[in-house]
Amino acid sequence: MKITITTIALSVLLSGVSFSQEIVRPRLAERETTKKQAVVKIGLIKRGLERKGINRPRRVQKPEISDELQAQKDAVTDLQKALQAEINEKVNELGKDATREDIKATVESFKENNQDRIEELREDQASIREELEANRPEKPVRPELNDKLKAKVDALQTKRGEMRDAHKALRENLKEASKEDRKEMITAYREENKAKHQEIKTQAQEVKAEIRSLVETETTRTSDL
CATH class of the missing domain: 1.10.287 (Helix Hairpins)
Incomplete structure (x- = not known):
């Protein structure tokens, strides 16, 4: 039987990693629905840009390596x-x-x-x-968001922060809980935060769509922002 070290991480040797904590993940069906909604939204934005005579955005070219x-x-x-x-x-x-x-x-x-x-x-x-x-090319100048859009972004970040705090609290509570209690706590967490999670997803898509329609040009993409 061969023992293989697949990655040379010589500065960090055999550090102990615990996988005992249970990870709460969004349900697959919800993720798939969100993905489909995002694809439809992006398609509408692209068609809108084409009608305005704006060509499809191109990513900034990577520098050539000597x-x-x-x-x-x-x-x-x-x-x-x-x-x-x-x-x-x-x-x-x-x-x-x-x-x-x-x-x-x-x-x-x-x-x-x-x-x-x-x-x-x-x-x-x-x-x-x-x-x-x-040798990395400079990114395009980021356009300023209007006040209305800034307020939406700030509100979205606040809600995401609240969800992160709630998730962090859950993980802390799971550490000392029994297997049975963990299942109950995770189920309760999902039920309690299901609506909040979906609301954040929806708002994130709307904000992203508005930002795309505002800033996308020949050389600018939201992925560059």
Whole structure:
């Protein structure tokens, strides 16, 4: 049986992650309905823009990568793959009965013995990010929203904040609750907030549609805002 470390995250080793908390998700049917409504709304907006003689918006073009930068990116990828292959080999040498502590010690030892290569990788990654950032085209100037639309956005953000607080309180209460109590609490939460959740979804679609109709031009999209 092979033990494989699929991602090199050498700066964060085997940190414990708990998946015991139950996640409250919107019902699938509600999500599908919302998605269909959004598609219809966007279609109406696009047709409205076409009638006004405004062409379909285009995304800002990504900057071209120079041959030198592409070569640097390829070198980083090769080094990442090499480090990953080597660390996987070291871990597999421990055998299938290796403990978490054994694996952690092996990874730590690998880091110490390959510190120069790891530092080289980090420096190259930082250099590439800086180069890409420097060559990134400027986003179009964001137009000012009118007072009415600003008020709608503020009201929507307030409602979203209230929902976040309610969800946070629920998650805190679930931590100490029994399995039976958790089910009851989640059911009660969904019933209590179902109407609020749908109201926020509807308002968000309306606000987004108004913003799109206000700001979309040849080079501006709401995704750029």
